[in-house]
Amino acid sequence: MKTIGFFNNKGGVGKTSLVYHVSWMLAELGIRTIAADFDPQANLTSMFLDDDDLEKIWTQSERPTIYGAVSPQFRGVGDVRPPELTRRTDRLALLVGDLDLSRFEDDLSQNWPKCADGDERAFRVTSALGRALVMAGGHFDAEVALVDVGPNLGALNRAALLACDFVVVPLGADLFSLQGLRNMGPTLRDWRRLWTERKSRNPDSALVLPDGAMQPVGYIVMRHSVFAGRPAKAFEQWMRRIPGQYRESVIGSPADQPDDPGQDPNCLARLKDYRSLMPLAQASRKPMFLLRPADGAFGSHYLAVQECYRDFKVLTTKVLERCGVPALARL
Ligand SMILES: Nc1ncnc2c1ncn2[C@@H]1O[C@H](COP(=O)(O)OP(=O)(O)OP(=O)(O)O)[C@@H](O)[C@H]1O
Numbered sequence: 457m458k459t460i461g462f463f464n465n466k467g468g469v470g471k472t473s474l475v476y477h478v479s480w481m482l483a484e485l486g487i488r489t490i491a492a493d494f495d496p497q498a499n500l501t502s503m504f505l506d507d508d509d510l511e512k513i514w515t516q517s518e519r520p521t522i523y524g525a526v527s528p529q530f531r532g533v534g535d536v537r538p539p540e541l542t543r544r545t546d547r548l549a550l551l552v553g554d555l556d557l558s559r560f561e562d563d564l565s566q567n568w569p570k571c572a573d574g575d576e577r578a579f580r581v582t583s584a585l586g587r588a589l590v591m592a593g594g595h596f597d598a599e600v601a602l603v604d605v606g607p608n609l610g611a612l613n614r615a616a617l618l619a620c621d622f623v624v625v626p627l628g629a630d631l632f633s634l635q636g637l638r639n640m641g642p643t644l645r646d647w648r649r650l651w652t653e654r655k656s657r658n659p660d661s662a663l664v665l666p667d668g669a670m671q672p673v674g675y676i677v678m679r680h681s682v683f684a685g686r687p688a689k690a691f692e693q694w695m696r697r698i699p700g701q702y703r704e705s706v707i708g709s710p711a712d713q714p715d716d717p718g719q720d721p722n723c724l725a726r727l728k729d730y731r732s733l734m735p736l737a738q739a740s741r742k743p744m745f746l747l748r749p750a751d752g753a754f755g756s757h758y759l760a761v762q763e764c765y766r767d768f769k770v771l772t773t774k775v776l777e778r779c780g781v782p783a784l785a786r787l
Pocket residue numbers: 466467468469470471472473474495497499605606607678727728729730731734
């Protein structure tokens with residue numbers, strides 16, 4: 457199973473919406489997929505499930521959520537439990553998020569340096585999310601898992617991203633996103649380097665740790681400020697700075713000159729603001745590109761649905777190629 461995190465410590469750039477839509481598109485393309493909600497805000501979970509379903513899940517004593525899977529490890533009463541998944545289709549399952557996941561932030565933070573001393577519990581705690589995800593993948597026979605995380609550089613996100621082979625960076629064309637790249641890129645590289653060093657000190661050879669490769673796949677520009685199909689001038693100016701900033705901060709290679717994201721191999725897509733479709737999708741708990749006239753998507757909305765389908769198919773195919781998942785055409 458390939459595990460792909462969507463990450464930017466700038467909030468509200470579209471991480472959760474992308475994980476939701478790309479996971480549905482993967483399933484459309486015939487790929488068995490897990491969407492894993494490792495953000496305690498649980499927004500991904502609420503895109504998939506309505507409040508009634510969610511209340512039933514969250515009020516169970518042994519919750520079928522990521523919290524339920526890892527809490528025995530954190531509470532010191534056992535190891536990670538195989539997570540129960542919530543199936544959406546034959547090929548798509550959700551690893552349900554949980555607000556209580558944030559309780560583990562301190563424990564994760566304290567245990568990270570202890571990995572450097574070869575402390576066994578520190579490795580068990582640090583790898584708990586990754587191990588839970590691998591168990592879920594085995595159980596569902598998943599080929600791909602997409603991971604949604606919250607907008608910060610904290611210990612929980614570090615543990616969540618250590619579970620990822622690849623990282624996709626969603627961003628906006630604005631000052632905040634460029635600043636996000638400057639913070640996030642070097643942090644990601646530090647986490648990767650430190651985990652590589654620490655992994656070798658794992659005292660228990662039976663404890664299989666995630667690789668923590670977090671290989672950058674590329675970035676996706678969310679075009680929220682496009683007006684009538686014509687980018688505003690400021691938008692274009694910020695856009696031109698993204699390729700160089702991404703190279704410098706995330707890949708760690710010289711920034712060269714700023715260039716055109718349209719020509720930049722690291723640019724996976726420039727996604728439109730599907731403003732009219734998003735509320736319909738949220739109301740019907742479907743991805744925008746699977747809306748039907750019965751969901752309110754008729755006339756020009758329906759044309760937008762078809763365009764959205766094409767956009768996400770191209771994007772998803774590109775992500776798969778970059779992550780080495782065998783070519784599709786399985787529809
Ligand atoms: N392509 C899009 N078209 C229209 N609206 C979008 C699009 N992508 C995201 N949005 C909207 O933008 C808002 C922020 O998106 P989202 O919640 O996915 O961001 P996020 O990065 O996950 O946020 P957070 O950092 O809080 O986790 C949401 O209201 C979402 O519906």
